[in-house]
Structures are given as structure tokens and as C-alpha cells.
Amino acid sequence: MNHSKKTTSAFQHLNLINLSVLKEAVHLNNELILIDNFNFASTSDDESLFFTQYPVKLSFTVVIIVFSGSMHYRINLEELWAYSNDLITVQKGAIGEFLHSSPDLQVAVIAFSNELFHMNDHLEVAMKMQQMLYENPVKHLSGESLKEIRMVYELMKKKIIENDNPFRKEILQGYVRALMYTILHKLLETLQQVPAYIQNNRQHEIYMQFIREVQRNYQKERSVAYYADRLCITPKYLSQTVQKASGRLAGEWISEYVILEAKALIKSHCYTIQQISEMLHFPNPSFFGRYFKKKVGCTPKAYQKNIR
Structure with a gap:
């Protein structure tokens, strides 16, 4: 993992502009940021990608896909671990704090503004989705599901650098929607296995x-x-x-x-x-x-x- 770009100051609110300056990042008008460490050597240093060693409030939604290794973090005061094949979704306004990662951590990070992905035409579904993601920030994926989400990420990564494509933003919005609805579907599958007396x-x-x-x-x-x-x-x-x-x-x-x-x-x-x-x-x-x-x-x- 590359650690040559060290964060030297904290942010009260971590925003997309902060992320876009990282050398690992590719971005679309500071509305969508993609970061991964696929091409960097592993290290035992705890600082990784944009993760900071202090609590920050997010001004965007972030999806973190763990392909290998593990990471230890807090979301809204809850201490959590994520491992290989886990997907973490943290919504705008959450307070997050990165604590530690294993030397073999390999992740992809998708951060986007609420303007890029919204569900104004489906407010009831949107509220349900927000609640589900808040209560279930970590979802373990099957190998098939991880492969599907990796494919979406690679398509986004390829499309985001097509600066001469006049429909780049619209295509990327479609990919973000596909990603978020796929996550929602996986959460619904999980909740169907939860006894009704717990859900209610x-x-x-x-x-x-x-x-x-x-x-x-x-x-x-x-x-x-x-x-x-x-x-x-x-x-x-x-x-x-x-x-x-x-x-x-x-x-x-x-x-x-x-x-x-x-x-x-x-x-x-x-x-x-x-x-x-x-x-x-x-x-x-x-x-x-x-x-x-x-x-x-x-x-x-x-x-x-x-x-x-």
C-alpha cells in the first residue's frame, strides 16, 4: 500500500475536495472519487489511503470494498472490523475513525456526493435504504457478489478518465445507482433471514x-x-x-x-x-x-x- 502522501492536518469535515488531491484518486468534478491500492505494495504502516488517525465527519457517502486483509474502525462510536469480502457503506454525516489495518489490506473506495446519487422520486424507499445502511454498515459478500461489484468498480474506473465523453457523468451516475441498489438488495436478503420479532x-x-x-x-x-x-x-x-x-x-x-x-x-x-x-x-x-x-x-x- 502506498503511504508516500501523508495527511498532515485534520478536517472537521472530510469532503470530496480533500480526497480528490490524493495521488491515488481519480475523480469527476469532485462529485465522485475512486481510490484503490491495487497497484501499490503492502506495508505494515497503519495509515492507508484517505483514512485518518482521528475522528472526522463525512460530507459524502462512501462505499469501501475489502478484497483482502482486514481493517479496524469506528462509525458513529461503534467499533467494527471488516475482513476480506466485506463491503462497508458509510452515509453522509456519519463520524468515522480509522484505527488499524492489516499489512495485506486491499480495498477500493467509492466516495460520492448526494447530488450524484439521490432517490427523490422514491422517498419511501430512500428512507428505508438509509435506515438499513445505518443499522447494517457492514455486509459480507459471497464470492459471486464481490465479483459483480468489482466489475462495476472497474467499469467506473475506466469510464471516469474519459474526459472527452460528453455523457461521462450520466454513465457514472448509472453505475453508482447500480452499485447502491445492488447493496440494498444484499441487505434485503439478509433482513429476510432475521426473525420478525427482532425486526419489529x-x-x-x-x-x-x-x-x-x-x-x-x-x-x-x-x-x-x-x-x-x-x-x-x-x-x-x-x-x-x-x-x-x-x-x-x-x-x-x-x-x-x-x-x-x-x-x-x-x-x-x-x-x-x-x-x-x-x-x-x-x-x-x-x-x-x-x-x-x-x-x-x-x-x-x-x-x-x-x-x-
Whole structure:
């Protein structure tokens, strides 16, 4: 794997422009990025492709296809492993963090904007798809399915460099749609094997709705009461339900998201503590400092100093 291009600064939001400058990347107007390490030698270094050693919020959807080896990462605070023949789908707005990869990791990365792939004519299907991908970010593929998706990727890679093709974008949009609907089909096959009582579990449904609301609002709202109101239930019932479904209190999940973003912003070295406090809508830096210390065990300045 090639590691000659080392990332030197963090991004609060990892966007497609950031990816397009990588030497491994080919792109279409910063709307679609393709990256792979098929032609690079393996290495034991943990840094790979665009993956960063700190949490980032994605401003695009990314599909990662693992052809060999393994990778260890977090998506929205959940720690996951992916192995050979696994397909990872991470949606726009998710917080991701790359942790480690095996020396023999071989992957292809397809990153695209929501403008390139949308389902405005099928909103009900789109919402179902988003929910399924959120709940099932990793899908293990059969050899036949992996071969099919590899073929789509190779077609995209070939077409994306045809700069003189006036229909290049439309063709690539078709490939992206084919890829996403293939992923959806594989997820539907998996869900058909899940017992109905699990699929329709009310506690799990409330927990997933709560997490989605937290993802959208944690920068501004940190009270359990706010999220309970959004779900039209009482704070007590929300807390009890989330704890039963996840083993953690609702307030802990909210704090985890706030602290995760705070750490990412601090690690970026792009903002002052005061600016971060304002970005996360704390009343003042002192309040933010006390909140951070209570959750992390040190002040934001001490945390920043330790990671230099």
C-alpha cells in the first residue's frame, strides 16, 4: 500500500475536495472519487489511503470494498472490523475513525456526493435504504457478489478518465445507482433471514430514532428532554428504553457525540478552544472546559498539548 502522501492536518469535515488531491484518486468534478491500492505494495504502516488517525465527519457517502486483509474502525462510536469480502457503506454525516489495518489490506473506495446519487422520486424507499445502511454498515459478500461489484468498480474506473465523453457523468451516475441498489438488495436478503420479532422490536426502533436525532442535533442540543420531545415520549421512558436497547444511558450517547466532535476539532489544530466552544454551542469556554474535563479527565488545553 502506498503511504508516500501523508495527511498532515485534520478536517472537521472530510469532503470530496480533500480526497480528490490524493495521488491515488481519480475523480469527476469532485462529485465522485475512486481510490484503490491495487497497484501499490503492502506495508505494515497503519495509515492507508484517505483514512485518518482521528475522528472526522463525512460530507459524502462512501462505499469501501475489502478484497483482502482486514481493517479496524469506528462509525458513529461503534467499533467494527471488516475482513476480506466485506463491503462497508458509510452515509453522509456519519463520524468515522480509522484505527488499524492489516499489512495485506486491499480495498477500493467509492466516495460520492448526494447530488450524484439521490432517490427523490422514491422517498419511501430512500428512507428505508438509509435506515438499513445505518443499522447494517457492514455486509459480507459471497464470492459471486464481490465479483459483480468489482466489475462495476472497474467499469467506473475506466469510464471516469474519459474526459472527452460528453455523457461521462450520466454513465457514472448509472453505475453508482447500480452499485447502491445492488447493496440494498444484499441487505434485503439478509433482513429476510432475521426473525420478525427482532425486526419489529419497539425498543430497538426507538433507540435507532434517538441515535439519528442525536447525530443531527448534538452540536446544539445536549438534553435528554429535547430528544424525548422529538420522539414524543417522556425523558424517563427514553432513557429506560435506550439503556435496555444499548446498555448505555441516553445522556451518555449524547455526551459521546459531543466529545467525539470536540476531540476531532482539537486534534485538527485549526481552531482555538474558544472557537470550538462556540461551534459546539457552549455558553462560554469555561463551561465547555468543565464539560470536557468531566467526560475526558483533562481540560481541552491539556488534551491539545498531549497530542502535539
